[in-house]
Amino acid sequence: MSVEQPESTAPPEGSVEESSSDPSRRAFIASTAVVGGAVVTSGLAVGPSVFGAEAAAAAEAAPTSRVSLSVNGRRHTVTVDNRTSLLDLLREHLDLTGSKKGCNAGACGACTVLVDGRRVNSCLTLAVRLDGAEITTVEGLAKGERLHPLQQAFIDQDAFQCGFCTPGQIMSGVGCVQEGHTGSPEEIREFRSGNICRCGCYVKIVRAVEQAAHGK
Structure with missing residues (x-):
């Protein structure tokens, strides 16, 4: 009497069996998605980074x-x-x-x-x-329509070109005059060295400060 052997359930050679309790890497990747800045993994949604939330709270x-x-x-x-x-x-x-x-x-x-x-x-x-x-x-600086002496000197000496640095140049020049650092062109340059003119109008700027300080 012959006994029928049960059909083998072993996976074919070279294949990897997937367990319902241990999903494959492909299945795991498929179940993970990033949607609108939130990470969704196996049905669990995680909001934006806690670091971003802390920064926003700190700003508020x-x-x-x-x-x-x-x-x-x-x-x-x-x-x-x-x-x-x-x-x-x-x-x-x-x-x-x-x-x-x-x-x-x-x-x-x-x-x-x-x-x-x-x-x-x-x-x-x-x-x-x-x-x-x-x-x-x-x-x-101006008194109504009357310009400050240094503002007028900048016009007289043509001490500006693009004009972007001019307000800072004028304010620094006013301070330089008030501080008494106008004894010579060299002294003026030294005490105004923190003001940069990218157009290179330094010679005329010094002349303008001299004019405002000494009426030259």
Whole structure:
């Protein structure tokens, strides 16, 4: 009497059996997708990176301060992010765009203004540190239709070309005159060396400062 042997269920040679409890790599990849910034893996949705969420939360909770200061003789009280520079306060909050954002790193002098009579790079100066300060920008130099002597000297000496650096050059020159650093062309150049003119008008700029300081 013959006994029929059960049919073998072993996988063909060279094949890999897939277990329902241990899905294959292909099945795993197929079940993983990235949709709209969320990762969906085997039915589990994971939202955007927790690091991105933390950054967004930090931006929303950025500390602010109330600052009161005088700009060109007019008192302003504003609430700003504590990281706001004086340059951004002037340009973005007070709409005084004469001070230019050049390098935004204190290397070109295009943003020079006077704070309590002293020259500063406004891009490197935090607005929150200036509560009660007196700020003078290029917009505050002229008296009505009468230009400041240095503004007039820049015109007389043709001391500008593209004009982008001119507001910072003029403000630095005003500070230089007030500080008494105008004894010679060499001294003027030394004490204004932080102001860059990419058009190369340095000789005429020095002459303009001399004219404003000594009436030459």
